Amino acid sequence: MSVLEARALHVRAGSWPAVRGVDARFEAGQLTAIIGPNGAGKSTLMRALLGLELTERGEVWLDGRPLARTPRRERARQLAYLAQGEPLPEQARVRDVVALGRGAGGWLWGLVPLAADTPQDEQAVLEALRRTDTLQFAEREVRQLSGGERQRVALARALCAEPRLLLLDEPTNHLDLSYGLELLHTLRQEVERGLGVVAVLHDLSLAARADRLYLLHHGEVLASGPPEQVLTPEHLHAAYGVQVEVLQHRGRLVVLPG
Numbered sequence: 001m002s003v004l005e006a007r008a009l010h011v012r013a014g015s016w017p018a019v020r021g022v023d024a025r026f027e028a029g030q031l032t033a034i035i036g037p038n039g040a041g042k043s044t045l046m047r048a049l050l051g052l053e054l055t056e057r058g059e060v061w062l063d064g065r066p067l068a069r070t071p072r073r074e075r076a077r078q079l080a081y082l083a084q085g086e087p088l089p090e091q092a093r094v095r096d097v098v099a100l101g102r103g104a105g106g107w108l109w110g111l112v113p114l115a116a117d118t119p120q121d122e123q124a125v126l127e128a129l130r131r132t133d134t135l136q137f138a139e140r141e142v143r144q145l146s147g148g149e150r151q152r153v154a155l156a157r158a159l160c161a162e163p164r165l166l167l168l169d170e171p172t173n174h175l176d177l178s179y180g181l182e183l184l185h186t187l188r189q190e191v192e193r194g195l196g197v198v199a200v201l202h203d204l205s206l207a208a209r210a211d212r213l214y215l216l217h218h219g220e221v222l223a224s225g226p227p228e229q230v231l232t233p234e235h236l237h238a239a240y241g242v243q244v245e246v247l248q249h250r251g252r253l254v255v256l257p258g
């Protein structure tokens with residue numbers, strides 16, 4: 001059974017039909033990328049999957065029941081979300097920011113815990129810092145970090161909640177090539193530990209590293225499946241309106257504008 005599922009989902013953004021009849025399934029232990037041109041409906045779909053958009057028709061299902069009938073606490077236990085360009089508190093210590101991932105609702109002014117951390121909380125924070133390679137600056141303030149380091153801290157905060165599925169909207173935006181690859185590498189490691197990851201990605205060569213792709217165009221799924229079935233010159237021309245070449249290089253797909 002899929003962790004999260006969209007069934008014939010229609011969502012309006014204002015009066016615009018941004019998502020039109022999308023069927024999609026997201027599994028634990030898989031890295032799924034949502035791709036498509038600007039305005040294709042990727043972010044709207046992602047927010048709808050999290051229950052943050054009103055659906056016009058169709059439904060989102062979480063762990064075998066409609067999301068609309070799933071208590072918020074249960075949604076928060078299963079799903080974590082890293083929005084596009086989400087700011088972190090500048091003057092807070094990295095360790096405290098990551099710990100926020102554990103304490104939804106249990107923090108005074110968002111920074112001072114109302115209840116003492118349990119040993120499991122401490123352990124989860126430490127693990128998240130380790131796995132995102134942020135332990136080295138745990139005691140620093142966020143304002144002292146680079147963009148790529150901040151992104152890793154934001155990821156640590158999300159992992160700290162120990163979700164089953166992590167949804168990320170353009171996590172590699174503003175990251176240079178090496179940070180982008182590094183982030184994908186960290187996400188892949190989490191997937192190998194059983195986490196489900198769903199990421200909106202613009203970089204098609206990074207998306208080619210996912211297990212499964214959904215290519216959106218005008219709010220509809222134009223193609224879905226493993227990268228080699230989705231990243232074809234025909235699909236990419238239909239979605240982006242440009243001619244591309246798709247090559248295999250050392251076992252990886254590379255997309256080249258023609």
Ligand SMILES: Nc1ncnc2c1ncn2[C@@H]1O[C@H](COP(=O)(O)OP(=O)(O)OP(=O)(O)O)[C@@H](O)[C@H]1O
Pocket residue numbers: 013014015016018036037038039040041042043044045
């Ligand atoms: N509040 C709104 N009112 C009207 N139209 C909207 C609103 N929000 C989004 N849209 C439109 O809905 C469509 C889908 O937007 P969405 O942000 O989901 O696309 P996207 O694929 O994530 O785009 P991008 O890659 O540029 O971030 C776009 O055409 C956008 O202009």
